[in-house]
Amino acid sequence: MAFKNFSPKTKILPHSFYNRKPTVVARALLGTYIVRKIGRNVLVGKIVETEAYLSTADPAAHGFNGKTNRNKSLYKRAGHAYVHRMRQWHLLDVVTEKEHVPSSVLIRAVEPIEGMKIMKKFRSIDDIQNLTNGPGKFCHAFHITMELDGVDVTREKSALFLAAPKSALPSKSIGVSSRIGISKGTEMQLRFWIKGNAFVSR
C-alpha cells in the first residue's frame, strides 16, 4: 500500500491507551490517525476534534439510562468501536475505561490524509473542506456504518483502527469548550480540538 502522507508502520494504539478516563483519552486522541480499510483501499484521517462522554454520571452519555440493544457496545472493553445512528447519519465513539463502564469518546472531526478520492465519492461532493469536518460527515466519508459497531480498534486486522502520531501534541494547542448538539450536560467542558485546524467542525 502506497502512502504519501502516512506511514503504515506507525504504531497502533493499544488497549491500555483507551483504558483511562474519557477526558484523558479525548485529549490524547487529538493528532492520532484513524485508519479505515475497505477492500483494497485504505482511508486515513488525523483526528482534530473529540468529545468525552462520562458514563452514568453524565446525562448526555448514551449509557446514562442503562444498557439497551442500541448502546450495548459501550459496555465492552476499552478500545472497541460504538457506532450509532443520528437521523440519517452514523456517529463513531471509541469505548474507554474498563468493561461494563459505558464511557466513551466521540470522534467529531478529522483532517483527510489519505484516500481523499474515495472520501469524495462516499460524500458525493468535491469540496475537501467539507468532507470530514463534523461527526456525521466524517462517518459518511469513511463509510462507517453499523457493521463496524463493536469492532476491536486495537487490532491491525480490523477494518478500523487508530495509530499514534509521530510526536505528541503540546497541551497549549488544545482548545476546550462545552459539547455541541446536546440538551443535557451542556455545562461540562468536554469538547476538545486542535486550535487553528481548518477541519474542526465550528
Place this chain on the structure above:
DNA sequence: AGGAAGATCTACT
C-alpha cells in the same frame, strides 16, 4: 401501534 427524541446537516434568509 404510535409518537417523541436524538451526540446532524444543508439550505435558506
Place this chain on the structure above:
DNA sequence: GTAGATCTTCCTA
C-alpha cells in the same frame, strides 16, 4: 440564525 429533512430506537411523553 433558524427551519426542515429524515430514520431508528425506545417508551407510552
